[in-house]
Amino acid sequence: MIELSKAEFEVLDAVWINYPATASEVIARLSDDKEWHEKTIKTLLSRLVKKGALSFEKQGRQYNYTPCIAREEYTLKESQSFIERFFNGHIAPLVSGFAKSEQLSQHDIDELKKVIDDWEKQQK
Amino acid sequence: MIELSKAEFEVLDAVWINYPATASEVIARLSDDKEWHEKTIKTLLSRLVKKGALSFEKQGRQYNYTPCIAREEYTLKESQSFIERFFNGHIAPLVSGFAKSEQLSQHDIDELKKVIDDWEKQQK
DNA sequence: AATTTAAGATTACACGCGTAATCAATTAAT
DNA sequence: ATTAATTGATTACGCGTGTAATCTTAAATT
Incomplete structure (x- = not known):
């Protein structure tokens, strides 16, 4: 089983809302509830990719993230x-x-x- | 809320079986399921005390542990x-x-x- | 009485996590 | 064509956790 930390799950949860999603979209979605710095969210997105919970496709210089699990x-x-x-x-x-x-x-x-x-x- | 790690909870769970309990009793109870070293369990008992999840009374040179929460x-x-x-x-x-x-x-x-x-x- | 044993206290150490800052590179703006 | 801005990549760093080993001291054994 993929093991996610609390913070990682919350970021993934923001992707699940609607995907594929760019980093900025995810950051926007989280900005209401969370006080997280943009850099923090990007770190978490990378960790989610590394753990195999998210995949992405390059779109220009941005990434479009998609969850690998429901x-x-x-x-x-x-x-x-x-x-x-x-x-x-x-x-x-x-x-x-x-x-x-x-x-x-x-x-x-x-x-x-x-x-x-x-x-x-x-x-x- | 007292925040316990996974391992800490499992040790506390062994105390809940029957208490007050000495370290050796707890170690014995856990030995069937777990491959933990005796020292590891004692470390976890100390951390549980530090976190306020266990209290103890000295009984000679041993401690008798009791959970602080149900x-x-x-x-x-x-x-x-x-x-x-x-x-x-x-x-x-x-x-x-x-x-x-x-x-x-x-x-x-x-x-x-x-x-x-x-x-x-x-x-x- | 001297020595061995055993209990808890203290110290250790690598890895994950929360929380970013800095770096490198590419695109957008001037 | 430069310069500025922005993206993802890399690096950082202290704290908690899993997993003990070592130290200290007091009790048990010889």
């Missing part, structure tokens, strides 16, 4: 390893923890029900 | 920040990702249903 794929892998580490591979205890600490809204519950519904339909 | 409390915080980072604070998409990739067993579904049931009962 967001869903990456977050699934991360979720698996998270749940493995903290809950021995079982997802229910995580949800249960949220429930106990009153972190769940009716909306969350509805969404969860739908997930379960869909799962059961698909079983048949 | 496992549930720690994993809840970690889960929150994980779900915030990857799923914008919503838990259902995580579960949904598992479902789509066929990571859910009937048993998981049953447990999730129970969590939902309990939540709804408690709402009334």
Whole structure:
């Protein structure tokens, strides 16, 4: 599995919004939430390329970056390893923890029900 | 929030099994799964103390370590920040990702249903 | 009493990460 | 044609982490 740092993921996340994307586009997308220096973001883009999370094509003197993995794929892998580490591979205890600490809204519950519904339909 | 590294968490996890626990007990508990050197584990115990995750009492020349936080409390915080980072604070998409990739067993579904049931009962 | 052992304290060290600054080269502007 | 600006490449640097080795001191053994 490609291992990304927190900051690297956030940059990749900005590319996922819409790609291919140039460095300046990524910098623009991040400028609202982050106080990162332009140079910092470019460093992170390079590291993402080096790690195989981004590819690029030259367009004049700029690069057009494209993710090498889908967001869903990456977050699934991360979720698996998270749940493995903290809950021995079982997802229910995580949800249960949220429930106990009153972190769940009716909306969350509805969404969860739908997930379960869909799962059961698909079983048949 | 106390920030623990992966290795630190695994050592703390071995203390949570049963405490107070001496260094040798922790080392013994970890020896099955891990190839860690005894010195490595002691380093991690010290770092956990320094970070305020463990406290200890002297017992002769040994220390008796006790966690300063409950496992549930720690994993809840970690889960929150994980779900915030990857799923914008919503838990259902995580579960949904598992479902789509066929990571859910009937048993998981049953447990999730129970969590939902309990939540709804408690709402009334 | 002297010596060995063992526990925790201190030190070590390379690598990844956050956070840029500087360098080199090419394009845009004058 | 020069010069200025901008892009990606390279270099920097302190801190955390994984992974111990060495040091110090007190207890256990002989």
